Amino acid sequence: MIDRHLTLYWQAWLPNVTITRFALLPSLFFLLCLSNAALAAAPPTPVVASPNAAPTNTTKYPHAAVYEAHANQYLDWASTSMHAIWARRRSSFLNLTTKGRGYNSINQAPIKQEIENDYRHLVYALAMNLSTIPVMQLRDPVLRRRVRRLAKLQLYGLPDKDYAEAKDLLHTMQTFITSRMVCPPGDCQQMIAMVPGVVNQAMRTKSLNDLEHYWRTWRSVLAARNRGKSAFISYVRMLRLAASYNGHITPSRTWYLYYDTDNFQRELENVVWEIMPLYQELHAYLLKCIRHFYGEKLKTDEGAIPSHVMEQIVLQAWSPRPIFRTPFPTHQLPTVKQRLEEILVTPVKIIKKSAEFFESIGLNHMSDSFYERFSRRIGDEEIGSDCRAEVFYFPPEAALRYCPKLDYKKLMQMHGNMAELQYNLYRGRLPFGVDSEPCPGFASAIGETAVIASGTPRHLNRLHLLFNHSLSEEQSMNRLFRMGIHTILAIPQYFINDKFLVDVMDGHIGAQELNCAYWKLQNKYAGVVPPMRRNENTFDPDFKFYRGLNPEKPNTEKLLSEILGYQFYRAFCLASEQYRPGDPEYPMHNCDFHGSTKAGDLMRQMMEAGATKHWRDLMEITTGERKLSGKGVMEYFAPLYTWLKEQNKKNDVETGWESDTRCNKDYYLPSYN
Template sequence: MKIKHYLLWNRHSKLQLPLLLFIYIKILAHPTITHSASTSSAAKSNTNNNIKTKYPHAATYEAHAKQYLDKASERMQHIWTRSRNSFFSLTTKGRGYNAVNQAPIKQEIENDYRHLVYALAMNLSTIPVMQLNDPILRRRVKRLAKLQLYGLADDDYEEAKNLIHTMQTFITTRMVCSLSDCQTTVAMVPTILNHAGRSKNLADLEYFWRQWRTVLADRDRAKSAFISYVRLLRLAASYNGHITPSRTWYLYYDTDNFQRELEDVVWEIMPLYKELHAYLLKCVRNTYGDKLNADEDAIPAHVLEQIVRQAWSPRTVFRTPYPKNQLPTVQQRLEEILVTPLKIIKKAAEFFESIGLNQMSDSFYEKFSRRIGDEDIGSDCRAEVFYFPPDAALRYCPKLDYKKLMQMHGNMAELQYNLYRGRLPFGVDSEPCPGFASGIGEAAVIASGTPRHLNRLHILFNNSLNEEQSMNRLFRMGIHTILAIPQYFINDKFLVDVMDGHIGAQELNCAYWGLQNKYAGVVPPMRRNEKTFDPDFKFYRGLNPEKPNTVKLLSEILGFQFYRAFCLASEQYRPGDPEYPLHNCDFYGSKKAGTLMKEIMEAGATKHWRDLLEIATGDRKLSGKGVMEYFAPLYTWLKEQNKQNDVEPGWETGTRCSKDYYSPT
């Protein structure tokens, strides 16, 4: 008797049962499956039989799985067709593709996709994966049988979406009184952050830091939304049969205690982080004097954010290694050479074509490349890549600058990945784990910003900087990268520890500051208690499972890990050779590097991410080796400077947070 397909094709199914109970009921209801259970002990007793005898119903399971997936693939093709049509209709000349007119269509497509994978997961969850002979089919079933928030019932899913939206508005809503009066209100992004990048007034920084959190503390606005959201994440985990909720958060990494592996990498780069932290702390002490609470070993959170915002600014609260030998200005030369944003896209495409990846045809530039409309540009417009196989499309930012040049290399890496994965069956036509594809893109971004590559583009006249300029560049990159990695980890660990019950609802705020103290040497600007909820704006941005802090952290780590591997393959990085350091490697034109990149892109999710990581890098685990080797000259310089300045790296300080401490916010 064939298992009915009523679940897969009932798009409005509202099953409320946890997944384990559902599976139990399905097993009892279907003679084919019950018969399998009743005869399995007899089959297993015959050790001389092959796998088909050991699992007598394996062929039946495979047939059912293929039927489900074939039907789902047909529906997925319709969804992709709608995505393609909406891209064309909304990007036609004279019709701007903006948040207002795209929202209803995107919502419809997202709802259709969600109902499809929800019903498909309910069907595939009854299939015993290990009894499937076909390894690709096994991967498809395993990846599609469990879901994150999509696995929630309709009402719970809508609540989760609303909570995510609410917490995202904390970042962009104007809700803090300006410095002059409350007639004008400002938002964290972009106004408050931009002010932090420009100002050297410590009182202003403290005001905005405190006031934003005061607004969020009103009626437990932020804390209650977060706790409600965690409840739904736990519910989604229960549908997957996960006793430990974080197993669902880390679902696609298929790794026991994945957070421990992330933590190991943080500790691997910690010696470099501590040296940079110590140097910067001395700098801001010199800038702010006693106002900074100079007796502390930690950097106040609002000052750390200011440092990060000023990473590439000409006016900073820190001292670059060689202030009299700053980096050359490239903007004017870039405008002269590249002329238009479209030329940036073509140069980024040329990078991947040079290493043997897909050629971008004239048809791509005519049909699948669209300019972002003026109404959507904003302060920092970002390109967007679309996936509707067999094609991929791009909406690009019309700005012409160095930052967009590097970002476009990451966008083009994603587009190349989409073209390769689009050739794979539905279910494995994705990256093997979240952050894997963006890690490849990050490797291309790093290469595109090197003096060697800028010289190839005729934007710089030399293929390397002098020693002092090179150190300044590494220093600013270190602020941008090294300071970010522990913060991504802290935000991720805090969420996961709350989900798993390691942090209780009555200790949220001080637990957060405990993590900031342990992994980053950061404290709040003033004493805090449990009446507030202090995570920064990046924490809220990373609560969406589609763009979590885990992915940001992994893309940074894998970016340098892949970059090192591609550079070794191209022989543009030769360890010990000062003429070919890692920080100036450009693997443009290397077919060997391209072969590695192409192989891991073409595989999609057909293999475990560790298998693909090993193909590219020779390692099966995440590693900070790429980061440490890239910044090795900076690490040496920082150690020498801190020693000369009699500065001891590290921190021994309190968290400035106590449950019973009273503070009039």
């Protein structure tokens, strides 16, 4: 009977799908790769079509019932196994406490790794089974979404040996960021890491020589024995291998797998060009500032900003003593530190105020049980220079580990964390496979809207941290300027890092031209050049590039969350009527949609849907648009854009750049091999 079914199954399937590595073997054997710990029940046997079964939609899909029954059996089995994994995640979280047994994330790492391995083996086996199903013959749209999303994988789709190599390479490249590899100028007794050591030094130093030393030395260490370039090339090989297992001739299709969009990079590029007029005005203004600050020591040409100085500018976005000039230096932004300590007192009160924001727009109420059982303080031994809260997902609950620091930055970040918690509670009600965001960055974009709203004077006044619900015109411009440095300068960098990786993956950039190709992108999209001549003996991408190589947290996700976040924010502000175009009393940059159930309804609809619908369908619900757009960014920063244009015109400053990339493969530099 099984043989009869398999013959029927393969005859029906072969004309309808592209054969991938996951679809080369009968599905009975695929489950053998699962570890015993991941199995919550015996794997199901294939569904056999009854010859007497009533036909359903026989004209177009003669075997639809067989395919749907087969998919549902394996999904039911996987869901049972997944609930066992979630239960172990819940148990692991509940042990994360600074009291009692003294567990923390460090000594819980082996348990987390074991759970992670079992999860990978589960989705790997499930993908092998589901990839044999012709998706378009499934009549149930939610089932179709589940199968489509679970049938193909990124790095998780690699066999054990290759997956282990890919993870080792990722770990190696992360050590470039966290290992002590750089000597401070004139002192090599205490080496420092890129993060936080070099970053902190670059943020504070006023010496151009020191800044150049850190920039050059870190890259020199990575150039020794081709360390950085070799690891990157090997990792790209793993990404290409994962793409081949999905049947993707173009590797970037696997990198952009969950965006389910042709030419997605082109759409991202269009957004970058859409905000480019604002970027160029800000770039030109900052170039004049740094020329004034560093004087003749700074070598600039044809309108470009040297990379090491641009990095410093971004790091100093909110610094009290930056190298750039704020629009109105005598009108400093009010400090809320003292008021925050007086009003909110403890980090738990920050969490509760963040929760109240979402409750006010009609989302889930966070009960006392949540604070007692599923809210944990990060231990003192884990608090670094920038401890960040962590959100956990094990449906039906969501949980939080929070940073005990009490400051304005944590207040805003916690609003983003609470958005993720809310999202987890809603998606946890959906079937396994669609209980996720519809594309990477979608959930972060929703969180970004809460972060932006929580930092407005109107919201800070609501929290009694500011006495007025708006700033003076001069202070407001200073705030927009600082936010512009933080946001506008970052967007092209996310795109450049993403495009560089994808172009290498797809073979548009060869191994013999990596470094100069990178600087061509920096020059074209950001007006940035290296501080000195470079060639192909080095590999110069910054530390944020290495961070974004992980498919679970790629630069693509960060870029999308920024752009889509401002699109969502604009929509929520219009729905709440806290943004009224043309009304100076209700500008977009001071919109706080706290208390707006209309905005909450839009947010809840997107959260409740999880991945049951395409991200563009959900985006359309809120914004009325189906494409990414820079409109939200441009409207938010419209007053800054106007001010920058006036200032640059007044000071006879030209925008744009036509500079040399300062990179040539034939240019002589010392070899580090």
